[in-house]
Amino acid sequence: MNLPRLVRTSSFRLTLLYAGLTGLSFLLLFAVIFWSTTEFMQKQIDTTIKAEIKEIRNGAADDSLQSLRRVVQASTEQSPGFFYLLQDRAGNVLAGNLPKLEPIVDVREWTGANRLPEFQNIDIRGLGLDAGEGGYLFVGMNAHQVQEMRESVARSFLWGFGAAMLLALLGGAAMSLSVLRRIEGVSQTSRDIVGGDLQRRIPLNGSGDEFDHLAGSLNAMLDRIQVLMDGLRQVSTDIAHDLRTPLTRLRQRLELAQERPTDAQALHATLGASLSGIDAILQTFSALLRIAQVESGARKASFTHVDLSELLHTIAEVYQPAFEEKSQTLLEQIAPDLAVTGDRELLTQLFANLVENATRHCPADARVALIAASSAAGVSVAVSDNGPGIPAHMREKVLQRFVRLDASRSTPGNGLGLSMAAAIASLHEADWQMTDNAPGLRISVTIPAVNK
Structure with a gap:
């Protein structure tokens, strides 16, 4: 069974439609999971950073830049997992392990191609805020775990999506092949019947599905057609058998009337008998036509x-x-x-x-x-x-x-x-x-x- 015919089947096209809907569902699910997990991990990082900023402020004696400088410097030495920056109004770095930054008060992130030049292999996410006296304080963390999680989710999606599409196509091909086999069975039976084998019937697989139901109905129709054909052949044979005798007698009677010299009375009797025979034949045909009319349901x-x-x-x-x-x-x-x-x-x-x-x-x-x-x-x-x-x-x-x-x-x-x-x-x-x-x-x- 050739591939183009398999692909053109309605069942395979329906499978492709379902595969498309499955793929769309996969994309929607991926987007939700990707967004929710990323949001969760980023919130975890932001919460940790806010806690660290609170510790720095609590550790400072006052809100002056000098007090913050001592605490930030100590934190830089004691917390290698964090990134700190304290700079004054002029942009001079007072403490920390980050280079000079534009003083933007908000959550900031450097990942992928947007990484800081001094940290090309590190993803950083942090929070910047005013430090008093025109200064700027930034505290960040390594956001590599967020990026790893994103890559892991994307990789899992690609594998799952590929496997789902492959299974859908293989399942569609298998289902289409099964449907084609059943249809081919019906087609082959039809060709055999057209070829003269009126005994052929559509095979049933015993599953009781819609194909078995259709095959049963078609087989019942074929049985009825065969009964009608047998009846037609029988009627034709019976007509030939039953009418041959009266027609033969009628011909013999007319031949004798033609060959023998008879008087008018004898000829009249012969014609009367002939007309009676013809009436009997016409009555037979009228009865046949009447039966056919009744059986038609008209x-x-x-x-x-x-x-x-x-x-x-x-x-x-x-x-x-x-x-x-x-x-x-x-x-x-x-x-x-x-x-x-x-x-x-x-x-x-x-x-x-x-x-x-x-x-x-x-x-x-x-x-x-x-x-x-x-x-x-x-x-x-x-x-x-x-x-x-x-x-x-x-x-x-x-x-x-x-x-x-x-x-x-x-x-x-x-x-x-x-x-x-x-x-x-x-x-x-x-x-x-x-x-x-x-x-x-x-x-x-x-x-x-x-x-x-």
Whole structure:
């Protein structure tokens, strides 16, 4: 992984920003420590000097220059750590170990390049004041410790600053490298998927961080895309399989009508059968388009308040003649005032498909129950029968398009009824369950109730 790409990463730039803020904090801390320690040591020196000046004044018999001269001379000989100067009004040195100075009454300091010519290797800090009779008294100390402290603080800061910046850069590089590796994993997975390997997924490192969370979401999206792609391939295959037979029969019927001399009545019958076959094919395509529309969620915009009790009673009334024709029994147990939010037309098709499937696939004298009642989760509607049922291993599969238990396709239908019903239930966020009715099948749909 090349260095320019590493430096251009947002994580490395963020690290540089934090490093800059850390360096600024270091400078501020250094300034505070440098100023506070220097101030403390200078105050210590000034306090000591003031005490020494007080001793000199107390040792003098009076405030005359002669009395101060004797005390300053004695102090110069007895206190080698101090620097003394006593000069008269004319600037003549009367006592001490310093050369003539300009009589400035204040704290004075000679350090670094500003040292006195006679003391080029010594830092001096002291206090000057009037000595009476126009004289001038100065008492100072060696301030080398202050300078050493300054150099020590500066040296420590430079080492600490350098180490902090180095660690920040190394940490930023390591963090950026880790981020780049994770991103490269996502990029490589994307390239593999684009190359045709739809089974590839983004690796997770198990840390549970934001990258793992993002990778999990992307993997879930890829799983969904793969399911849709598999479904699309399956639908394409099923369309080709299911429509090939009726189209072939239609062509054969038309060929026979063309080759054989027939009367008008026979030709009319052939055209009628052909039109019925074409209608069945168009009905299949219409059902596919309707399922796609439902699954897209576009119909949610038309959701309104639906009186489900009245809707189910209507469906039972419409299908009652079909049950009577097959000597079957339709039992109704529909609670009153059941209401949901949804698309009335789609809900009608959902429950009509379930009732129609029950009567179509059950033998004569079968019993079918249409039960609807309120529940904690909403409104539950169940259609149960005592017919042949659906094997447990096929209950999920029959919800796919064109899947039928009658593999020979000898019975009417296109295998889209349950697919449409399941799609409508999903659109209404309903809970769909297919269970064994022992004997027969029970399909229950629980739709969220209307919020009151």
